[in-house]
Amino acid sequence: MNYNDFLTRQQQIKKLSIAEQKNFYEQLLKKKYDKTEVRILASFYYGQLFYQEGNFRKTIEIIEPIIVDYQSYPYTPKLLSCFNLIGVATHCETEYNVSRFFYETALKIAMENDEKYYYAFEYNNIALTYIEEQNYEEALKSLALAEDVLKDCDEEMGAYIYINKSISLQKLNRLTEALKAFELGVSQYHADTIVPDDVTRCAATLYYKLEQPEKYETYKKQILSKMDEMYAAEFMDACRELFECGRDSCDDNLMNHILRSMNQYMEKYPDEIKVGLEFAELIYVYAVGKMDKDAILEALEAKNYYKDRIIEYSKENHIKSLQQYIEINSQISELERDALTGFKTRKAYYKDIAIIECDEEMCNQPVGIAFADVNGLKKNQ
Incomplete structure (x- = not known):
């Protein structure tokens, strides 16, 4: 095809x-x-x-x-x-x-x-990894680079950049700047249309920190109403962020709602072990706050269960990576030999010579190289 x-x-x-x-x-x-x-x-x-x-x-x-x-x-x-x-x-x-x-x-x-079109996209993605590592200063550096090359990209990329910039500034408690970045993302780059779920999550935490309860409640309700439709990554972020708001404001109803939603998610997708670990962590935090010893022990058992599964998966993944590495090297080896005669190609011999030259013991030993020109191998006998 x-x-x-x-x-x-x-x-x-x-x-x-x-x-x-x-x-x-x-x-x-x-x-x-x-x-x-x-x-x-x-x-x-x-x-x-x-x-x-x-x-x-x-x-x-x-x-x-x-x-x-x-x-x-x-x-x-x-x-x-x-x-x-x-x-x-x-x-x-x-x-x-x-x-x-x-x-x-x-x-x-x-x-x-x-491919200048992709520069802003990649800088923004790099920033996202720093945000998850809570390295917000590095995230802002990458986002600044994304801003510099935004002119070469679709304008809608600005929606992603400025919402992520707002999130990073929020985490550094630079709320005035965070609000400015958020408003720019929405007003100039139409983030509320392009990345509506990101806008909703960003706005909920931003207005909570700015102590604007009416706006916070509006966006919080929007998040809760959409949780069943979210991909796993969005779901995890939404649960984590709203749970923190609920914990800070001692909102038991919100925290319990989040925990129920995560439980339903895990019943539907039992193999999503990273979500399971996040779920167990939130249960543990909630149980500690309530001084519920039984719930604490249950949460610790769940955390250990998911950690063991993650370790098991890492081992399996390591084996697969080794298998792929071996397969690729096998393909390279095949390319270094002539398919008809089985002899190494000229490039392969040059590689051998380079190895000899780098080896102190071998380079002090006599080495002989023979060249032969063989013709007519493909002719019918």
Whole structure:
């Protein structure tokens, strides 16, 4: 299937059920050594389906083979999309430094290909990882760089940048600046239309801190009414932020509402272990506040359970990474030998010579090199 055929087919596939879409991409990706633009596109759309379901680990598993061997593929802007998709998936798995690495690599590739359109996007993503690490000063530095190149991007990118800037400034208690950034994002860049859920969450915490209860209540109700529709990452952020508001204001009803919502989410998605750990942490905090010893012990058991599952997953992921590394090196080794004779290629011999020259023991030993020109091997005998 060539590139144009894929695009035509993909538009038809989008109308099918999720299961049918997954099957289509799975079949396309069975050709492991197909280093084409079509493979990049198929991997992206396949991984995106699992991301939308909150299955971040599967998303990473699908995209990782493209990422670790990206230099073997033709450049296409969708390659940057793959880096961003695995970046947001690892972000949701709370692996923020890994996520940042993917965004920084995407920025490097964009710069190498003079894709100025993507600069602001990548700087904003890098800032998000710093926000999650509570390193708000670094987040603001990345957002300042995003502002500088915003002119080369779609104007709507400003909605993301200024809402994230407002969030970072809030955390540093620079509320006047945070309000200015928020209002700029909404009035000039229409953030309330482009990223309505982000605006709602940002506004709720901002107006809570500014002690404007009417506005806070309005945005809080909007968040609570949409929680069933949120992706896992948005859901986690909303729960965490509203729970903190409820805890600060001693709002038991709000905290209990959040805990019930998280419990319902975990019943629906029991394999979302990072959400489960976050849920157990909030239960623990609530139980400590109430001095409920039984609830504290139960929450600690839940935290340990999810931590053990995370460790188990990390081990499995490490093994998969090793397997991919071995497979890629195997492919490289195959490319270093002539398919007909089995002899190494000239490039492979140069590599061997470089190794000898760097080895103190070997470079002091006599080395012989023989060249032979063999013709006619492909002729029929």
